[in-house]
Amino acid sequence: MKIASSVPSGLFHSGFPVSLYIHVPFCVSKCDYCAFYSLPACRWDGGGSSLRTAYVERMAREIESCALALGRPFETVFFGGGNPGCLRSNELSRLLEAACLFGRPGECTVEMNPESLDMSFLPVLGRYADRLSMGVQSLDAQVLSALGRNTSLSRVVGGIGNAVELRRRYGVKLSFDLMTCVPGQDEASALNDIDSLVATAEPEHLSLYCLSVEEGTPLAMRAHELEEWDQTRMLLACWQRLSLLGYEHYEVSNFAQKGNRCLHNSRYWALEQYVGLGPAAAGTAFCEEGIVRWGCPADVVAYCAGRPFSGYRHEFLSKEEELEEYLLVALRVKEGINFDAFATRFGFSFGELLDSECLRTLTDGSYVVGTTSFACTENGWMVLDDLVLRLALAADRVRHSKNGDCPVEPPVAP
């Protein structure tokens, strides 16, 4: 009881399903394109009582408190990073155990970089996780070095081998991340990555990302993103190849064999409730008025020094903001926006957004309006940012007219 009461109220609404995201903010070294929050080993691996130990200590408590407060298994659990492979296997085990306090969730994914997955992790993962998500990025040594991944091709291949062994022994499903549109990478290389990965590991799931060169990263100092047309061609070729190989393109960057979509992310794309723990993690909680965005500052040192649940900040989203986030995530998924779900959530019909001005700015082939849903085509996904923007503008117009400040006939000027 005492522990449970230390969960900030509103961190989640236990009347609704709750997922759990754990951010592990440690990496071996920083990749040159990385804009995520994590520290390289030189900053956290300092001898006996390292930051890592302190992190695990606090995190274990936070997870336990949440599990106790919920009193039943989480809907889904996701350990991301950073690189959870930077934890010792017993540390990871401790956190996973806490997350499964009331039983195994509907899905439990752990992210890990190939070079970190040594055999010592296998029993732990086999015991708690049912999905492993591995950041392979490429099987082309040149592309790996263009990305500034401090690893070698042979270690990557070794990690993939261990992953396959994990699946063989424990039935843990595999997902791999691949990167495309890397400066210097050509279409053949990108396709070859897909082919070899599928040939060697037959993953149930694949994420195919298009590199964005983020400001402030070392990569930005030496390279530019590929030309828009080259990106488009490369992406289309990869999408086509994956579909030929039997993967369903179910989200902008995600592909799955039948029945193997990522449940955790699917809930995220539906803007469902989840708790995010750890530095730089964010979560979405439901409350009476709408939703609350929970976040922890991106500062491992502060996190490790603080009491459990200290430092988390929250922000109430207005219904308009919630709608914008919903558009941003929901249209990423193949099925798009379900009219009933939308109307229940926002209190008006999605059809109202499709006013003439909005439709005029969209190309015909970019979306499909069905009887029950509105969804993007692959062409629409290519221009998703614009599509969402159009709908968000339409939402403003709907709001304007609902508030009654409709345009009036202007008065006559002198």
Add this chain to the structure above:
Amino acid sequence: MSKDSRFTRNFCIIAHIDHGKSTLADRFIEKARLGTSRGPAQSQILDNMDIERERGITIKSQAVTIPYVAADGGAYELNLVDTPGHVDFSYEVSRAISSCEGALLLIDASQGVEAQTLANLYLAMEHDLEVIPVINKIDLPSADIPSCLHQINHDLGLDPDSTVLVSAKTGEGVDLLFEQIVKLIPPPAGDVDAPAQALIFDSHYDPYRGVIVHFRLFHGSIKEGDEILFMHSKATHKVEEVGIFQLELVRTGILQAGDVGYFIAGIKTISDIRVGDTVTLVSNPAKEPLAGFKDVKPVVFSSIYPVDTNDYEELQAAIERLKLNDASLVYEKDSSAALGFGFRCGFLGLLHLEVVQERIEREFDLSIVFTSPSVKYIVHMKNGEVLNIDNPLEYPDPMRVEFVEEPYIQANIITPTTYVGAIITLCMEKRGVQTGMNYLDEKRVEMIYEMPLAEVLFEFYDRLKSISRGYASFDYQVIGYRKTDLVRMDILVNGEPVDALSQLVFRGNVQARGRMVCERLKDEIPRQQFKIPIQAAVGGSIVSRETISAFRKDVTAKCYGGDISRKRKLLEKQKEGKKRMKMVGNVEIPQQAFLAVLKSDDKNS
């Protein structure tokens, strides 16, 4: 408690642009220790509009009262009015001049006499002002004082011996200049006991205090509590506050003949106030109004529309208030198929138009678009009817038009001889005809041209500056109407005509103008999900065409975790950007596209 007007001096500083008027005004204010109480003085203290500070130009005339104790021991009040130098704003100069007895004619020691030096001198002489020639920037190594003195004598016909040498930058010579002002400029001659006659030379709107009227009192006195009459509009008001300008408004309770200051009178109806009107007292009215100013004639016309059609009423309020402070602005209601309801406005020139745009946006926080500016044409119809047309949308069916006349100007260009060839070429391209050429000295020429005003509106000034490396100066006046061959060029965006982009163009210029407009729009209109053709057409035939390609991919790769709030904030920013664009058909045209089609073509210069 009547004050002695023998100790008052009203003067303005006139000069060609950049010769140092605002800087000199700063020195005056500093010397008079006005600036000190406000901490480190900002530069160009009187240029208090944001645009003025950013562009380093003076747009509005501004007034300030400087207390000064002269060598003779007298405590003087010097009323200084800073004025703009750009040709568009000469109207402001003439208003400043009307409220003064003397003028400092500033000449840049390294540039010498320029076109506006002459134009402003003529204005001052028309109003019988005492003109003191001042050579400024004597600290510059390139200062050529003997040559300036020669020009003052030879080109301006002023007395080189009364010339004062100063550096507005270092302050050198400014003390002497103060003394000369006191000595040479006559005190105001008004009669304190006569019925009040005050000339309104400006006004502005203060959100807290309402309308503030700037005036020069020629006769009588005005004090708080007085019942005043605007002689032109016949409106009466009760004076609530009277004072002078000392950077801030300083209440004095009374002003009398010879003074320059402000009053506040709870004026609600903005149209009661007309710059140039005479104010007198209801109890003892003047027999007749003061001469006032010549009504300004706008030469450039363009329509203003709110980007968001819901902002129409706010736009109307903004324009009314701006008009208070910018008497040269004229406007009436207008409407367009593409842009909705707006206002047709008349401007003194393109710079004036840009300034109005910026002021509406900054001071009233409205997003607006302007349509292509036009001059006023006289259209003679076959049936004998004569139309004045400044709006392309009102241009009649060409089959019914007998002939058209367009306004011509006389341009005076002063340039170092090196650039004469290039300037002749430019003027010929602009359909100019040379009517005179005077060598001012071995190195400088004055060239006189007659050319269509419409040609001057488009890129003439920028190109003149660029081909002469900034040395040529230019001034013009409208001289009348001449026959021309005019067509209406329409612009189609994605197949739909955008009426707001239509222009009236000299037939010989259609090809070049059409190409330029299409290229500009291509640069300014953002790509969308589909291809957008842009065409220029005259009648049914296309004269130019460009295509904006569709974008293929804009989706950002990863989207997870805390990222979503960041993405939403980005989305909100993009939304704001889109709201500043005008939907025309299914294409968004950014506000700046409407202005960009008017700007000079860099490739040509």
